[in-house]
Amino acid sequence: MKSMNRAAPLALALPLLLSAPGLAQQAIPETIVTATRIPTEAERVPAAITVLTRADIEERGYQTLAEAMATVPGMNLVQGGGLGQQASVFIRGTASRHVLVLLDGVPVNDPSEANGAFNFGNELLGDIERIEIVRGPGSALYGSGAIGGVINLVTRRAPAGVPVQVFGDVAGGSQGTARGALGAAGSLGNWNYMVMGQGLTTQGSDATPSRFRADTKETEALRAGAGTARFGWADGTSMVEGLLRWRENQLDLDNIPNDDPNYEGNDRRWFGQLRTETRLFDGVWTTGLRAAVTEDRRRYINLPDARSSASTDDLYRGQRQTLDWGNRVRLGDVGPFSMAGLAFGVTHERESVDATSGSPGFRTVTDARASSTALHAGVQARLGDRLDLSAGLRQDLAEDYDGFLSWRAGAVLAVPEVASRLRVSAGTAFKAPSLYQRFGRIGSFFRGNPDLEAETSFAWEAGFDTDLPIFGRRDGATVGVTYFNTRTNDLINFNRAFSSLENIEKASSQGVEMELRLRPARWLETRLAWTITDARDEVTDAPLARRPRNVVSAGARLSPTDRLVIAPEVLFTGPSPDTASYDDSGNFLSGVRYNKSGTVLNLTASYRVTPAITAYAEGRNLGNSRWEPANGFVTPGRSLLVGTRFVF
Template identity: 30%
Template sequence: MFRIFFRSSICLAAVAASSAASADEASTAHAVAADGDSIVVTATRAPLTLDEIPSSVAVLDKAAIDRAQDIGVTELLLRTPGISISRNGGYGTSTSLRIRGAESEHSVVVIDGVKLNDPSSTGGGFNFTNLLAGDISRIEVLRGPQSILWGSQAIGGVVNVVTASPEKALEGSFDLEAGSRQTVSARAAVGGRTGPLHWRIGGQRFTTDGISSHAKAFGGTERDGYRNSNVSGRAELALADNVSAEVRGTYSSGRVEFDGFNTDSNDYGQNKEFVGYAGLNVDLVGGRFRNRIAYAYTDTNRDNFNPDRARPRSFEADGKNKRWEYQGSFDVSDRITAIFGVENERSDFRSRSPSASLATPLPAFVRGKAEITSVYGQLSVEPISGLTLNGGVRYDDHDRYGGQTLFAAGGVWRLPTGTVLRASYGEGFKAPGLYQLFSEYGNIGLDPEEAHGWEAGIEQHLFDRKLVVGATWFDRTTTNQIIYNGCSAPSTDPMCFVPGSNPPNPRFGYYLNVARSEAHGVEAVAAMTLGGLRLDGNYSWIVAEDRSPGANFGNWLPRRPRNIANASASYGFDFGLELGAALRWSGKSYDNASNAQRLDDYTLVDLRAEFALSDTVKLFARAENIFDEHYMTAFRYGSLGRSIYAGIRGRF
């Protein structure tokens, strides 16, 4: 009962993307999209139907998000193919999402057209911790290299988040739920269309007592709570028939308790994030030539505290991004479209880790900055009916690492037999993060990471799309991948001492390049509908290995399970009741590069129910991890056990 429109490089299938995902919505998606025109993807930087995209894509619309009942975006994405996560405890703790075994910072996250990344974080990537479902109306996931349109660091893929836009003169919505561990979530939004003005504002408050982030199996007992408040808003004003201006913004503030140094402690962190966007849209040549000029700004502030220290603040960091961009899209003809643009991004960060002793002066902030200017272009051509080919090029000029040119190409062929064939190739280039270069663990001698990958697949629609099956093969190679190297004492490695310190001051570790890593695998999906019964599932086999010469050659990259499977079933009754169940199985993985510490496989089973009181108001309830499975996605960190939630939602 989950409308996940999922198009893999070879397959359009619905997948269970929530705690109680099911396939009824998926099957509806197949029926609605029989002409290939009903499902439009915007993560391609210009609206395209699924049948025009060579890459693997998953799309979750508002109906899917509502039926999922999940609070966080991470949980929504986790049931889709090719995605795994590692989390340092319960809600609010550090969360890394990996697409096809790539590093978490190798995927670009976009919200309302703004790239989200924190220059003060380890790899300059995005932490999904505080991204709640909130007023999100749509999520799109493009798997595989997407660097031509979204920047060189989009090696693993792109997660595109779109907040709700008003469709009526006046509309509103709300969600209220409560459950295990004193968890409460309340959300509301209102918006409308008034003449040339379209506007919407929304807010959410989430609190929970949580679990011990230090795993119970290792002595963790006290609960680490989490709270998050967020607001979002958007407005668009039509200045003329072909000119519009728009502003968007989101702000979130979170506080999470966590455990440090492998034991229960009173540590807690505060995180504040702001995302702003202002743009001007101009359509020319009868709408065939579309132009957008925009400015985007992000600011992420993180602070950690321990009230048991003489100096409570133990860490502080701030990262900012300022981005100007122009994008053009021109329909040369009905069969030829060009997308092109210019971007300039300036990022800076500062961080420090104060000593616990008041007798030790506060250290100066470690600071760093970078600038990158890019130009790109992509051409899409339909030489014959049913066949779409595209190719693109991007040039990045980094103020520290110079220029880099990237290429991409792909094609999709739609056959009258209901068969769809896809293939694509893409490249990526990622400069080291500012933290990796300039922090107390930094290494200014780091080289950029480079990657290239390809995929090919097939999907088949049967019985008027009542059954859809497909599979995708992908392959990716990354060179100069950056990892963290810990230092032991005593050490003769000169990099295990703070550069420039006299006398030499030892440090815990530093970042360095490894020669090579490789990932390949298969994603398979299927969805079927039989009246009110809906079934779907997916399986991902992901081999992500260290291929660098040395002791770790051939080892699994840390925290990446090689096997992941999801399945769901649901049944909708005529009187408004819907019941669903979902299963997720994750195979074993390893917590470290040496593969000395194993993380066992686990199976989670969830149940979901929803009852319509009217066309606009519904009651819902879900039970997650009903067998109370104990598992870890990161060694020594706990995970949520059996949980039960219930609530009410309205859409007006």
């Protein structure tokens, strides 16, 4: 892939909601909410975007956010075990800490995580209406952490004109699994509401590979719950809305390379936000205020047992407070430009961490807080009848590092003569040093470095999408190809004495995302995605860990009748380099070694019994693959879940 030296991503799409989705009651599946907060057709946005709707989540049987992310082009999901276990996402070869996750437009990465990475294994999807994934740099819109991409979870909203709608889901199956959800939503005059609770319990499967001679076949259980409440008022020109979301998981854990019956964890998050929005000058200018708070609490306990006399009691507490003033202005026609729009605003964030972990002789302590303020602006417009242009700029001002100026720009050219769209974009992004990296302490021999600078990147991408007129329809097939290229600098790592941290690393990643969709019949649609990635340490030229060269996913939607939907899905992951490996006796192996490739087959079938009731069956890993996404942790074994969901 050395020859592929020019290309790549800009999640320039100024997507998702700067201040959440306007005054509309529900996001429009065919559009992306850009930084201008003007719903824009996805094909007009200069970025590689994947949107998973509520229908996709249900028809494909996704229970958790990790399951939903596994087949997205450009991504590699690495989960250390089954449901609820730690799961990391690597986008286009960048680090897992370089993925920014939003909930209704608000960052929710846990400040108490040492690197600021997000755990994708925690989130249930019962209250999620839509997931927007933008690959490439997004710091010009969202600030720190958006080097590899941005993922926005959009929660369910009240249906317009319906006073009361009751919805839910109940299911059970193998591995002692039971799942349930119940909610109500509606609109009463100017008022709207949505309340929902969901839960999942499972005995799980053995996360320790059977190749380990010390494997005891112990399973890792999960008990997860979540609740969401939204209340709002809107009169057509103004709105006020409040959202409260709670999520808590209780889970069993393992130590590599041995099962550990006394190791368990608790992970809880509270999220709340209050926002208001007003349209001025006949809707030309929309201005809004938002205040949001996220509180994370994680505790891991491991009591002494026959296998080990060690004792663990780790506690992590992190909080993020966000204040945002966002604006969008519809400029209309300006000289040679049409459909012009402007977005601008100010965002202030404050993070705090109080964490202690490790054994008494190797105790890690972080007790710190920091604030930052950002000024941001973005524009988009159409030039002529074919060319869409967009650009953005953001200045982050931090109290304990130098801050960063991010930019992005891109263009989409429509070529209707051949039913194609050409995209090109470029931009910069950054990841601020975490509070642990700046102020953490380990015993008396390690101190964080308060003088660390931000990790930075430059990325660009170029690609096209083309509809082919076959199978008797104009879009019988859609072909998409995107080449991406990312350079990251000032990456943070340990100094030579392992006494602190420094900005000493550089990395590069480049590759191609290829997608093919076929629609050979009204009742059949297939999709195939193949991502080739070459990610390397720029200093040593060694491959970066957990970035496989090849990831291929395939899926289909078969609907032979109006009531039946069958959704098979296959995920192939090629050999993946790893720097933490173990032999069959559980001995640690130094150096870079490759995990074997693996293939997982899933199948979900749904049957609409009545207009309000749908029965379904979800089969996961039907081939019972024992593939290890992370060395020492095997993918969950074969499982089957049957259930029903309803909407009244």
